[in-house]
Amino acid sequence: MSSLIEILPELNIAFFETLLMVGIALLVAIVFGLPFGIILYVTDRGLFLENRWIKGVVGVLINLVRSIPFIILLVFLLPFTNFLLGTTIGPLAASVSLSVAAIPFYARIVESSAREIDKGVIEAAIAVGASPWMIIKHIILPEAKPGLIAGLTITAISLIGYSAMAGTIGGGGIGDLAIRYGYYRYDNTVMFTTVILLIVLVQAVQYFGDFLAKSVNKR
Amino acid sequence: MIELVDITKEFSSSKNEPILGVDNVSLTVNRGEIFGIVGYSGAGKSTLLRCMNILERPTTGVVKVDGVDLLQLSSKQLREARQSIGMIFQGFHLVASKTVFENVAFALKAAGVKKEEIKTRVEELLEIVGLKDRIYQYPAQLSGGQKQRVSIARALANNPSVLLCDEATSALDPSTTKSILALLKRINKEFGLTIVIITHEMEVVKDICHRCAVMQDGRIVEQGNTYDIFSNPSDPLTKKFIDTVLSFDLPSRLLQTTTGKLLQLHFWGEIAAEGVVSDMLQSHKVKGNILHGKVEYIQDVPLGIFIMDLNGAEEEVNQAIEYLRERVSKVEVLQHEQSD
Numbered sequence: 399m400s401s402l403i404e405i406l407p408e409l410n411i412a413f414f415e416t417l418l419m420v421g422i423a424l425l426v427a428i429v430f431g432l433p434f435g436i437i438l439y440v441t442d443r444g445l446f447l448e449n450r451w452i453k454g455v456v457g458v459l460i461n462l463v464r465s466i467p468f469i470i471l472l473v474f475l476l477p478f479t480n481f482l483l484g485t486t487i488g489p490l491a492a493s494v495s496l497s498v499a500a501i502p503f504y505a506r507i508v509e510s511s512a513r514e515i516d517k518g519v520i521e522a523a524i525a526v527g528a529s530p531w532m533i534i535k536h537i538i539l540p541e542a543k544p545g546l547i548a549g550l551t552i553t554a555i556s557l558i559g560y561s562a563m564a565g566t567i568g569g570g571g572i573g574d575l576a577i578r579y580g581y582y583r584y585d586n587t588v589m590f591t592t593v594i595l596l597i598v599l600v601q602a603v604q605y606f607g608d609f610l611a612k613s614v615n616k617r
Numbered sequence: 618m619i620e621l622v623d624i625t626k627e628f629s630s631s632k633n634e635p636i637l638g639v640d641n642v643s644l645t646v647n648r649g650e651i652f653g654i655v656g657y658s659g660a661g662k663s664t665l666l667r668c669m670n671i672l673e674r675p676t677t678g679v680v681k682v683d684g685v686d687l688l689q690l691s692s693k694q695l696r697e698a699r700q701s702i703g704m705i706f707q708g709f710h711l712v713a714s715k716t717v718f719e720n721v722a723f724a725l726k727a728a729g730v731k732k733e734e735i736k737t738r739v740e741e742l743l744e745i746v747g748l749k750d751r752i753y754q755y756p757a758q759l760s761g762g763q764k765q766r767v768s769i770a771r772a773l774a775n776n777p778s779v780l781l782c783d784e785a786t787s788a789l790d791p792s793t794t795k796s797i798l799a800l801l802k803r804i805n806k807e808f809g810l811t812i813v814i815i816t817h818e819m820e821v822v823k824d825i826c827h828r829c830a831v832m833q834d835g836r837i838v839e840q841g842n843t844y845d846i847f848s849n850p851s852d853p854l855t856k857k858f859i860d861t862v863l864s865f866d867l868p869s870r871l872l873q874t875t876t877g878k879l880l881q882l883h884f885w886g887e888i889a890a891e892g893v894v895s896d897m898l899q900s901h902k903v904k905g906n907i908l909h910g911k912v913e914y915i916q917d918v919p920l921g922i923f924i925m926d927l928n929g930a931e932e933e934v935n936q937a938i939e940y941l942r943e944r945v946s947k948v949e950v951l952q953h954e955q956s957d
Contacts, residue, residue: 519712521710526727526772527698528696529696536715536723540714616714617757
């Protein structure tokens, strides 16, 4: 118990480091993953911006990143992180590789939730003479919103898991703490505490995501 | 108003040769009329309709709406042209995440209407379709008929000259169908809107279409005035469709007990049925017995069909038939069919 009180300040810092890493990666996922997912969808066969080339190139690029196991991606991206931030240590550095992993992950989720939209609704929008941009902004995004939010929840939870891996190579956060105290020092109390903390975090994210997805669903 | 010339639409299939959806169809829809296209599913009627606003791009042919050749337009010009071609669908296709107001407003936004004008115009449109009190509800809160009214309001938003209806009443119950048809009829009259309706329900054609065409296997097998088609169908498929509205099934027991000649009499337009028949019965030594009869009103013009059993000496009966032939629109002598 005394060890727990001892590391409480560190636990506090680790918790916020995890939040920071996941938060940045989520933000990047929205900024880049969302457009990529929409591009994948609207350039698909039979859709209003059908384009085999763009669909092909974006698709391959996304699969490329997704096929690399995260722990390898972490190491692989170290030079890039160093170039970008001048360091490879700390939560900010870890958020680079987390972001790179989050973009294609979320893009695929965006694509599949856009696919859930009734094609007829899009057709009706084409029939009233709406432009592609209007259809994306006023039809696809609002109609896919519950799916997009649910997808963001899934992405966030995956990222929390990934962030533990990032911790092992000096990223910080709860995962790092668990490895350092729990694995290297055999301190089970700290180990359990971090696990419980992670469980609570994941539950909270899931609950909040579900709540949000439900409140925007008008079906 | 709508001119289709030699329209062919091929669909590429994964194997062998492409499938013909529409096979060399030419069709003219006049300004201000309600035109029906009837056919079983898979006949190509929906594809043909979708060629009218290039939701489906025909493989060959010319599509002219209001004199504009739609296939020659750039995508931006096509979008503008589509704003004057409204369309409604069997499945309504409303945006579930938007209110009734936003659904209708979307069409106006697409046409670049200013924000201040959108609100008054949406209210005006919902007034026309009778849904003003539902303006801030979501589609999930509406009944099928109400959803179709919203989609009609959306289709009418930019004052189109044409309204395309793709099985617009097929998902609705009979009484809702009636009310939606009445609305379409009113819109047609009030705004002079040209309406093209795709349906497999002959009732719909009978109720509101001025002219109609019957499609099978991608081709039009018959077209003409709805009244002419109903009173005198020539293609077997057309007859089959007409039968869904004007069919006469005589009980087989009745057929077995009749002894004379069975006649089917057609009365087209304003010929008083009873008058002719009672005159015939008075002037000829025959006994007549009406077994079945129906008067349908097609575009408010009566179409009467009666089946009667005529008894008497053969000579007299034949004379009576001649007498009727001269006075009613069409006389058919039915065979006594063996009941099966």
